[in-house]
Every structure is written in structure tokens, then in C-alpha cells.
Amino acid sequence: MALEDLFKVVKDRSMADTKPKTDTKQKKPARGVEIPKGLLFKCPRCGTVVYRDEFERSRSVCTACGYHSRINYRERLEMTADKDTFEELDAGLTSLNPIDFPGYEEKIEELQKSCGMKEAVVTGVCKIHRYKCVIGIMDSNFMMASMGSVVGEKITRAFEYATEHKLPVVLFTASGGARMQEGIISLMQMAKTSGAIARHSEAGQLYVTVMTDPTTGGVTASFASLGDIIIAEPKVLIGFAGRRVIEGTIKQKLPDDFQSAEFMLENGFVDMIVERRIMRPTLSKIFRTHGYTRTEEYRGGAAK
Amino acid sequence: MSSLTATQRLALIREKGRPTVRDYIPALFNNFLELHGDRHFGDDAAIIGGIGMFDSSPVTVIAQVKGRNLDENKHSNFSMPHPEGYRKALRLAKQAEKFHRPVICLVDTPGAFCGIEAEKRGQGEAIARNLMEFMTLKTPIISIVLGEGGSGGALALAVCDELAMLENALYSVISPRGFASILWKDASRESEAAELMKITAEDLLRFGVCEHIIEEPEGGAHIDPGLTTENIAEYISEALPRLKAVPTEELLNRRYDKFRRIGVFAEESGI
Numbered sequence: 001m002a003l004e005d006l007f008k009v010v011k012d013r014s015m016a017d018t019k020p021k022t023d024t025k026q027k028k029p030a031r032g033v034e035i036p037k038g039l040l041f042k043c044p045r046c047g048t049v050v051y052r053d054e055f056e057r058s059r060s061v062c063t064a065c066g067y068h069s070r071i072n073y074r075e076r077l078e079m080t081a082d083k084d085t086f087e088e089l090d091a092g093l094t095s096l097n098p099i100d101f102p103g104y105e106e107k108i109e110e111l112q113k114s115c116g117m118k119e120a121v122v123t124g125v126c127k128i129h130r131y132k133c134v135i136g137i138m139d140s141n142f143m144m145a146s147m148g149s150v151v152g153e154k155i156t157r158a159f160e161y162a163t164e165h166k167l168p169v170v171l172f173t174a175s176g177g178a179r180m181q182e183g184i185i186s187l188m189q190m191a192k193t194s195g196a197i198a199r200h201s202e203a204g205q206l207y208v209t210v211m212t213d214p215t216t217g218g219v220t221a222s223f224a225s226l227g228d229i230i231i232a233e234p235k236v237l238i239g240f241a242g243r244r245v246i247e248g249t250i251k252q253k254l255p256d257d258f259q260s261a262e263f264m265l266e267n268g269f270v271d272m273i274v275e276r277r278i279m280r281p282t283l284s285k286i287f288r289t290h291g292y293t294r295t296e297e298y299r300g301g302a303a304k
Numbered sequence: 305m306s307s308l309t310a311t312q313r314l315a316l317i318r319e320k321g322r323p324t325v326r327d328y329i330p331a332l333f334n335n336f337l338e339l340h341g342d343r344h345f346g347d348d349a350a351i352i353g354g355i356g357m358f359d360s361s362p363v364t365v366i367a368q369v370k371g372r373n374l375d376e377n378k379h380s381n382f383s384m385p386h387p388e389g390y391r392k393a394l395r396l397a398k399q400a401e402k403f404h405r406p407v408i409c410l411v412d413t414p415g416a417f418c419g420i421e422a423e424k425r426g427q428g429e430a431i432a433r434n435l436m437e438f439m440t441l442k443t444p445i446i447s448i449v450l451g452e453g454g455s456g457g458a459l460a461l462a463v464c465d466e467l468a469m470l471e472n473a474l475y476s477v478i479s480p481r482g483f484a485s486i487l488w489k490d491a492s493r494e495s496e497a498a499e500l501m502k503i504t505a506e507d508l509l510r511f512g513v514c515e516h517i518i519e520e521p522e523g524g525a526h527i528d529p530g531l532t533t534e535n536i537a538e539y540i541s542e543a544l545p546r547l548k549a550v551p552t553e554e555l556l557n558r559r560y561d562k563f564r565r566i567g568v569f570a571e572e573s574g575i
Contacts, residue, residue: 097568220429
């Protein structure tokens with residue numbers, strides 16, 4: 001292989017990282033788009049190139065700088081929930097086109113095929129170290145997990161379900177913000193979800209946010225920032241305004257670590273930065289401290 | 305009712321001389337006392353807060369401050385609040401709850417400020433906190449969009465029992481310019497975006513986001529600020545006693561349901 005070709009592979013792989021990966025071990029039906037598995041992964045934070053095998057063995061974490069890269073909801077679920085305990089809620093919700101934005105339906109349909117999911121968030125009930133909880137996972141492969149009616153409704157229903165069944169909620173947030181294609185309706189989802197969180201909170205139940213890459217915009221300005229405990233994964237992007245918007249306002253370049261998880265910790269907006277490999281025990285400790293009891297049966301730990 | 309297009313209204317609300325909260329507050333409220341500061345960081349001039357009387361009822365007023373000229377705009381940061389502005393708003397709202405005063409929010413902002421300091425002090429958290437706290441605030445809240453209702457920066461003062469909009473006011477998820485530049489990579493398609501986005505008072509009434517439209521004089525609020533003030537006063541004097549009469553628990557349930565209902569989606573059953 002010529003040197004140019006090697007770089008081409010690296011470039012393709014680093015771009016492919018934002019798209020769904022194919023997992024041969026997966027038992028679920030294969031996803032629409034088949035992106036061939038590459039040899040290498042290039043970290044978008046530090047630029048280090050590592051073998052993809054090695055990268056995946058480390059749960060899609062950069063072995064050089066510790067950046068916790070974007071993963072799809074299936075991978076997240078596999079590494080978080082006890083095996084075979086997940087039951088999805090509200091799986092049948094799909095977007096319509098409230099402001100008749102040209103091409104919106106087609107775009108959604110295309111993403112449903114390529115991501116193998118109906119919308120940008122999957123919610124359900126699962127167990128983590130035998131603690132029963134409501135879980136929500138946002139997947140940035142689906143229109144940068146922007147929040148439209150369906151995302152807002154599923155998160156609201158997840159909190160309502162948790163309030164009714166006296167369960168804690170864990171949300172893995174990732175989002176580019178409000179889904180502009182749905183106009184003002186998307187903005188209102190910020191208020192709607194915050195209302196459901198208020199009720200869950202008033203009922204004395206626990207809400208843990210895990211901010212993953214990237215948590216921004218209207219999602220940061222609503223449910224992501226409202227956890228009783230806010231966890232962030234190392235090196236992920238967290239912020240309100242887009243970097244380019246701010247650079248445009250101040251007419252200068254921002255430092256690299258601006259709006260990172262570490263920046264948010266330093267400024268007092270996250271409780272802790274937790275690595276993927278110890279996320280389950282950390283969540284389990286938090287549940288225990290809040291008086292939740294473990295269920296009896298145990299069907300094995302996380303699948304991954 | 306106004307027959308202006310969204311683009312025409314966009315030009316109209318940016319018109320020099322359109323009345324701002326500096327005109328409306330003294331005209332609408334007696335004995336107004338401005339209260340400063342968020343008690344954590346500082347005082348944000350982009351949001352004025354205070355207490356006063358509307359007719360014979362004490363009220364808390366929280367208002368976003370557009371300037372009438374460049375100096376005023378520099379002082380109030382073109383009505384783009386920092387986190388401390390939203391935290392001041394929350395402090396005054398909680399104070400209103402304690403003393404059973406209704407809250408009247410006057411919304412007029414292009415959006416929350418985007419800058420380094422705003423990020424460091426948690427713009428996202430400040431807005432999120434207001435959304436959650438206003439949702440369960442045990443006192444009536446009325447929000448009125450006077451001109452621009454820009455995104456989350458407007459919503460942070462618009463979680464309310466009733467939202468009214470001046471006839472030519474606009475309320476949107478992002479500015480039409482931002483919409484065009486992000487979705488079409490072409491900011492010059494601003495007016496096309498304005499028409500597509502459905503951001504006029506009539507659109508929002510249809511979506512159930514806004515409950516009431518306040519009439520403006522022909523040609524816009526600036527043609528006759530006195531008449532515009534009278535129309536706003538007429539709306540408040542009708543809405544305030546009506547909302548005060550609702551028992552708190554029911555008020556909060558209705559407020560929750562008002563936002564709970566908003567969403568457009570399909571649901572397949574049996575999945």
C-alpha cells in the first residue's frame with residue numbers, strides 16, 4: 001500500500017467514525033449501510049492514529065489522550081445495562097413535518113435506514129448492577145441527535161414513567177441542540193422536558209445526566225443541565241453556543257479546551273468526569289447511596 | 305389583523321423608535337422599583353427586574369431591555385442576557401412566589417449572549433434552571449413578546465401560564481438568518497427562512513404556543529406607543545384577575561399541560 005493510500009484510509013476512517021459502524025458480533029439485524037471496517041482510527045482531539053482493533057477494545061476511547069469518542073446507542077446500551085434487561089419504551093414514535101420543511105421526511109427516512117433507529121433517542125427500562133432504572137440514550141448519528149417533537153416527547157414520557165414507577169433516570173446526552181427543521185415546536189420541547197423533570201424531582205426521585213460527545217445548544221439549556229448529579233465523559237464537547245458563533249462574536253480563535261468536559265468541571269457545571277470503563281460501578285454507587293434497592297435475579301453483567 | 309409578511313414584520317420590529325420596556329414599564333406600572341443583581345455574580349443590564357403595582361395588584365416585572373439608541377444598546381448588550389441576567393430573573397420570580405405576587409415577563413431579545421464569559425458562567429445551566437423552576441413556580445406568570453423572541457434566551461422568560469404576543473412580534477427557535485446560514489449555508493436567504501419558519505403571532509397561536517395576540521396600531525407599535533401601551537394594559541387587566549382566581553394546584557397542572565401538549569409526531573401502536 002502506497003503512503004498516500006494509507007493516509008486516505010486514515011482520513012476515511014476518521015470520517016466514518018461519525019457514521020454507524022458495522023459490528024459483526026451483533027445479533028440484531030444488520031444496519032442499512034455497510035461501512036467496511038478499517039484498520040486505523042484517528043483521534044479527532046489529539047490526532048493520534050491507532051489500530052481500530054485496539055481502539056475498540058478500549059471501548060472507543062483514544063488510547064493516547066483519553067477522548068471518549070461517539071458511539072451508537074446499541075454500543076452504549078451493551079456497555080451500560082445488565083445483559084438482556086433492556087425493555088424499550090415508546091418505540092413507535094416518529095417525526096412528522098410541522099413547518100413543512102422541504103425534504104425533512106426524506107431525510108428522516110434515510111436516517112432511519114442508515115442508523116437502524118426511528119429517532120435520535122432510545123428510551124426504556126433496564127437494570128444496571130441489578131438496580132432498575134429508566135435509561136435514555138441519544139445517538140448523534142441520527143441528525144446530530146437534535147431535539148424535535150419525538151425526542152422531546154420520548155424524554156418527557158420516560159420521566160413520567162419513572163415518576164409513576166418511582167424509578168431513577170439516567171440519560172446519556174448528546175445533541176447539536178434544538179431541531180431547527182421543526183421550528184418553534186422544537187424550542188418548546190425544552191420547556192416540556194424540563195417540566196417533566198421538575199415533577200420527577202418533586203416526587204423525590206433521582207436523575208443522573210451523563211454528558212457525552214457532543215452535548216450542546218438547547219439540550220444543554222434544558223434537560224442535560226438539570227441532573228441531580230451530572231457526569232461527563234473525558235474530553236467531550238459540552239457547551240451552549242456553537243464554537244464558530246462565539247468566535248464570530250469575539251473575532252478571535254478560542255483555545256482548544258474551551259467547552260470541554262474538563263472546562264465544565266473547572267467552572268462548576270459538572271460533578272465529575274468518569275471514564276467509560278467505570279461508568280457502571282459509578283452509577284451503581286450513586287443508586288445505592290440514594291436508597292434504591294437491587295432486584296433479586298441477576299442475568300449477568302454488561303454484554304461488553 | 306396585520307397582513308404583513310414575516311419578513312416585513314422582521315424589519316418592523318427592528319425599526320428605530322419601536323417602543324421598548326423603557327417606554328412600557330413606566331406607562332404600565334405604578335410605584336415601580338427596580339431590584340438589581342443575581343446575588344451570585346453581578347447585575348445584568350440586559351434584564352430589568354423589579355416590583356410595582358398594576359392597577360391595585362402588586363406584581364413582579366422581569367423584562368429584557370432593547371436599547372433605543374446605540375448607547376442604551378451598548379449598556380444593555382443589545383438585550384442579549386448573560387447567565388447572571390437569567391439568575392436575577394429566577395431570584396425575583398422566587399421572591400414573587402414567596403409574596404404571592406404574579407410575575408409579568410416582557411420578552412424582547414435576539415437571544416442569550418454567546419461569548420466566553422457566558423459559557424464560563426453556565427449560560428446553558430442558567431436557562432435550563434429557569435425552565436424547570438418557572439414550570440413549578442406557585443404564582444401566576446404572564447409572558448408578553450414585545451418584538452423579538454429569540455430562541456432559548458426568550459424561552460427562559462416565557463415558561464408561563466399565558467403567552468401573549470404583540471401583533472408584529474416574532475418568536476422563533478433561531479433567528480431566520482441563523483436558520484438560513486445553518487440549514488442552507490446561505491445567510492442571504494434570511495427572508496425565505498422567515499417565511500418558512502412560521503414565526504408570526506398567528507402561526508404561534510395556531511401551534512398552541514401563544515394564547516393571545518395584542519393589537520398594534522396600523523403601521524406598528526411605534527406609530528402610537530400610547531395606544532400600544534393601552535392595548536397591553538387591557539390584556540393584562542383581563543388576564544391577571546382571571547389567572548389569580550385559579551387555585552395554585554390547578555394553575556400548575558394547566559401550565560404543565562400547556563407545554564405537555566406541544567409536539568407533532570406519529571405513533572405506531574403495538575411496538
